[in-house]
Amino acid sequence: MMDAFTRREGELYCEDVPVSELVARWGTPAYVYSRTALRTRLQDLSDAFGSHPHLIAYSVKANGNLAVLRTLADMGAGADIVSGGELYRARLAGIPAQRILFSGVGKTLPELAAALREGIYAFNVESEGELRSLSELAQAMGKTAPIAFRINPNIDTPTPHAYTRTGHAATKFGVPIHDAMRLYRIASELPGIAVRGIDMHLGSQILAIEPYHVALEQALEMVARLKEEGHELEFLDLGGGLGISYSGGEGIPADLLADSIVPSLRETGLRLILEPGRYIVGHAGILLTRVLYVKEGGGKRFVVTDAGMNDLLRPSHYAGYHAVEPILSRDREHARVDVVGPICETGDFLALDREIERVEPGELLAVMTAGAYGFSMSSTYNQRPRPVEILVDGDRAELVRRRETIQDLVAAELDLTPEEKQLGAHKGIL
Numbered sequence: 001m002m003d004a005f006t007r008r009e010g011e012l013y014c015e016d017v018p019v020s021e022l023v024a025r026w027g028t029p030a031y032v033y034s035r036t037a038l039r040t041r042l043q044d045l046s047d048a049f050g051s052h053p054h055l056i057a058y059s060v061k062a063n064g065n066l067a068v069l070r071t072l073a074d075m076g077a078g079a080d081i082v083s084g085g086e087l088y089r090a091r092l093a094g095i096p097a098q099r100i101l102f103s104g105v106g107k108t109l110p111e112l113a114a115a116l117r118e119g120i121y122a123f124n125v126e127s128e129g130e131l132r133s134l135s136e137l138a139q140a141m142g143k144t145a146p147i148a149f150r151i152n153p154n155i156d157t158p159t160p161h162a163y164t165r166t167g168h169a170a171t172k173f174g175v176p177i178h179d180a181m182r183l184y185r186i187a188s189e190l191p192g193i194a195v196r197g198i199d200m201h202l203g204s205q206i207l208a209i210e211p212y213h214v215a216l217e218q219a220l221e222m223v224a225r226l227k228e229e230g231h232e233l234e235f236l237d238l239g240g241g242l243g244i245s246y247s248g249g250e251g252i253p254a255d256l257l258a259d260s261i262v263p264s265l266r267e268t269g270l271r272l273i274l275e276p277g278r279y280i281v282g283h284a285g286i287l288l289t290r291v292l293y294v295k296e297g298g299g300k301r302f303v304v305t306d307a308g309m310n311d312l313l314r315p316s317h318y319a320g321y322h323a324v325e326p327i328l329s330r331d332r333e334h335a336r337v338d339v340v341g342p343i344c345e346t347g348d349f350l351a352l353d354r355e356i357e358r359v360e361p362g363e364l365l366a367v368m369t370a371g372a373y374g375f376s377m378s379s380t381y382n383q384r385p386r387p388v389e390i391l392v393d394g395d396r397a398e399l400v401r402r403r404e405t406i407q408d409l410v411a412a413e414l415d416l417t418p419e420e421k422q423l424g425a426h427k428g429i430l
């Protein structure tokens with residue numbers, strides 16, 4: 001695996017740029033992404049599936065920065081979106097509508113309408129109610145909505161945390177597999193609907209191949225039954241969830257995954273869609289933060305940083321592990337510490353009970369493998385402007401999102417016109 005973040009004489013680099021230079025220019029907290037890493041990950045995954053017709057519909061929610069999306073779009077990636085906002089971002093970044101799939105349990109009418117207007121590749125429909133709304137809307141707009149059902153295969157996928165399991169029957173996602181045939185029959189008769197595919201998404205951070213194999217077998221069985229009833233499908237979407245290693249290992253082997261999927265898929269002639277998010281961007285990003293204070297209490301040593309749970313939620317939200325390292329590594333003592341943020345919550349931490357170099361106030365730390373679900377899950381909680389985002393390509397670095405200001409944070413409360421104050425109207429594409 002290509003590593004974008006390496007050390008030269010103890011100093012952390014992103015590609016050919018010392019990350020200390022990025023902090024000198026743009027401050028902390030800062031997300032830093034490697035363009036080469038983004039490209040390599042996408043290319044490697046695509047290569048694994050070789051000549052079998054496939055589309056990598058990158059999951060925008062993992063990291064929706066426009067520069068990240070543009071990088072992937074230029075290489076032919078599509079997008080898996082879960083909101084109208086993500087549709088807007090994906091189109092703004094130049095991802096063609098015909099490479100966009102729309103997933104999610106709670107698509108609103110304005111969101112469905114926007115996607116119909118754009119002419120996306122497919123709607124991954126998650127309920128009968130959504131199907132009927134989409135049919136009525138498409139008719140009213142004089143359009144046809146291409147659809148797949150997201151099937152809940154009832155596989156209890158082993159992911160590290162219950163919140164990232166989506167493929168078993170008791171989660172809110174998808175339609176029950178035993179009800180799918182009935183829904184396909186309804187869909188094939190509804191006006192404004194064109195049945196095109198079948199979709200599954202098993203969860204996130206899956207490191208085994210077996211769940212994908214089981215899901216594929218279930219999907220193919222359904223494809224065969226549909227064919228008997230006269231429904232010819234065009235694509236099979238196996239979702240995302242491809243896991244990575246947060247501690248220096250390899251993650252899910254894409255080539256073995258491809259080997260276990262492609263042969264049986266080839267017989268069907270179906271186009272394969274994948275919706276990876278983390279797999280593409282996870283390793284391509286880090287979060288830089290400065291140590292504000294080091295203090296002791298209750299038998300513990302706390303390293304207080306200027307990045308907190310609002311900047312990187314994964315550790316608090318689902319016990320996500322990230323390696324934390326000083327950007328200048330030196331030969332010195334180690335200490336067992338909690339790395340905590342400035343937010344007024346006990347759950348605000350980046351790392352707990354971690355053996356790291358004995359760092360001093362003022363030093364810079366890198367939180368590794370933070371490219372996925374980092375900035376995209378960040379918030380302004382405690383009225384903290386969100387981090388800058390920086391993209392590195394070789395020896396060049398570019399600011400791809402400026403630091404939010406506290407004026408940005410209050411703007412939506414201050415810029416209302418008198419009419420808006422009365423009507424509650426809102427601006428925007430939707």
Ligand SMILES: *Cc1c(COP(=O)(O)O)cnc(C)c1O
Nearest residue numbers: 059103204240241275276277278
């Ligand atoms: C979140 C999500 C993905 C991406 O998951 P990763 O674990 O980042 O690969 C793909 N498809 C759907 C429907 C999702 O909700």
